[in-house]
Amino acid sequence: MDIEVYGEYKKTAWCPGCGNHDVMKAVRQALAGLDLAPNKVAHVSGIGQAAKAPHYIDLNGFNGLHGRGLPPAQAIKLCNPELTVIAQSGDGCNYGEGGNHFLAAIRRNVDMTLLVHDNQIYGLTKGQASPTTPEGQITKSQPDGVRNAPFNPIAVAVAMKCSFVARSFSGNTAHLVKMIQLAIQHKGFALVDLFSPCVSFNKVNTYGWYKQRCQELPEDYDPTDWAAAMQVAQEFGERIPIGVIYRNDRPSLDASLPVLQKGPLGRQPVDRDGLRALMQSYT
């Protein structure tokens, strides 16, 4: 598929230099590489800067509520398994407001991809701590430094045996494209936590900061080794490993529902004879 088919939106609400521009580029490249037609993709988001993504790419879009991108994304797949479902939103949306949906989505394992633009700060609301802001970091609303321990999405996802867990960085486009493609191709719930620096409100976790730390996992790393993945998931310091950290082949929920093998639910007619027989069962 020609990359031009997904459109290019010069006018966005994102700051110049925001990592989201690179993420969108990577998403387009990933989709084009997989030859996915725009009308066969459902692109879902919540609220936040990253969540404006559906407005800046030519795909079917569902821009829902803050923290609530995952529930409709899963339902879309459960109603039309022919669609490729991708959700994009930030760390606040997925790990804060939508934390329960994040945990449930991992457990439910619907075949979809979640791209979390992780900038370790709240951008849209101008600089409050997010669930992934490091302890001690001073922000406008945490003037004495963040007192909450940060949320480690990779460790949580691996601990829950999420069927696909990857990490990437918007500053490494080739890597990010590869991770997005692997996530889309994976048959199950796929998480890509991707660092996308906020140039306006996070003066700590900058491009340089990430660039210095993000290191690709070695080629002989085995992402099916859960214990090894748990170790890698703890690494968040001078070295931050990027790549496919963990994956398994647990069957996805949509693949296990017989009714979905007959295609999209919306077009399946009312089974009147079945309903008549059902009414008889109440007599």
Add this chain to the structure above:
Amino acid sequence: MSHTGRNIVIGGEAGQGLVTIGQMLTRALIRSGYEVVVSQDYMSRVRGGHNTYSIRVHDAPIAAPAEAMDVLVALNQETVSLHKGEMAEGGIIILDAALDPEGARAVPVPFKDVAPRPIFENVAALGVLGSLLGVDRPTVEGLVRETFGKKGDEVVGQNMKVLDDAWKWAEAHRASCAALPAPKGPKGRMMLHGNEAIALGALAAGVKFCSFYPMTPATSVAQELISKGRKLGVVVEQAEDEIAAMNMALGATYAGAKALVPTSGGGFALMTEGVSLAGVMEAPVVIVLAQRPGPATGLPTRTEQADLNLALYAGHGEFPRAILAPATIEDCFHLTHAAFDLTERFQTPVFVLTDQYLSDSYRAVAPFDLDALPPVAEPDFTPGGGPKFKRYKRYELTESGVSPRKVPGFTETLVLADCHEHTEQGNITEDAGLRNAMNDKRLRKGEGLRKLCIPPRVIGDAKPDLLLVCWGSSEGPVAEAADLLRAKGRSVGVMSFTQVWPLDPAQFLPALRAAKEVVCVEGNATGQFARLLRQETGFEVSRTLLRYDGRIFTPGWLAERLG
């Protein structure tokens, strides 16, 4: 039979099997051709406490529970103590011979002799009841065979023996209890409660997706779709919370599947942000809101009509909605079916507002005629229209306010559903003119909904001195209370609203104005519907008659207060 029919109440602790006995007797009565109204009064616990299962039975149509007990099956001493003062004249308590009737008229049953083990006591009680009431024995036998058939011939045989022994034992005590008159109703009717009828109505309308979080008294709607609807191609997902349930449903309708969300007040409170999303996104969704008394956890297993305002005003911002309030089991089916058509047609949330009483109340209902149902609106599944791989005008400004709703994946054009104020293509906008145009467009759909408003049902005297106004499940008790008052020579009519929003005053205001006295009967403490009527029409009812103790309206309770 007397005017009130016969009221059979089974009482005991949760877990003692009173529901099993009640269900089997109800089914036997319906199969025999009797009319029934079942009301279930239970506490929020799985074991212990005090629960009752009441079956009011009649040879003529009835639509309300009764209070005085003609037959009380007491499964424990507490039941005798609590209810001995509520027995009707000539009423009788059936109890184990080991229990103390406390001076009440009673038939002590030697359950130890009739049932070899406690597990058979339910069937023994059924045999005694069937025999004393003169229920058709082959019908009861058939039911026992059917109930235990799966467990094999030996279990069936043991139960049939217990039934036979109990039946014979009771024959010697027939004089203590008048048998029921011959049934007059047709055979082949369903034993159906409100939530089952809602599930059937949804299936008839083509529901394909249901997301829910369990909450009494709404759970059985989803449960019916799981246990029975799955074969008909419904995906039912138990969500992590009500917030997810609502947002999932909006994803489902975006993908072209008709979606249902059943819940009760507390769960619905969590869904309200999603209701607002449905409003701006113009996403269809049917919400079944089965009311129970609040605030917060309130009386979790009892009944109330206090969430009208919640349904009416849930969700920030302004957008149209419709609220249907079934009065009968048949209404539960037909109004749920209608709700799907309305929500698909106007692309805005539609409510089916019921309550615990109606949710759990079994009645004898004729199978629904599926061929007689009107068609249900659908989104546009056609492949044409709209630019290829570009957004079409999902929110096209139209005269009716309804925009073409295409389904992603079925067409080459792109569908963008959005939560902000948006352009016709669904893109975020802050343009003042467009904002007003979009808001006005959405609100115009409310006018369309108003034009299709279901008029209130008028029962009894056409030009009455006393007009009783009610909505939802109160209709049956109110209509019977009106009968009682008419029998005393009063001129009484009933106006029962099965749609409480939007309202079309032309349908009912002249009748309200014509009555000498208008009393609004509601299951809440503030007269929410009476206030809504005044807000919409300026008409003020003469007075309200309100009940908010979590208990069901009965004709006797109402007539006494309207006397």
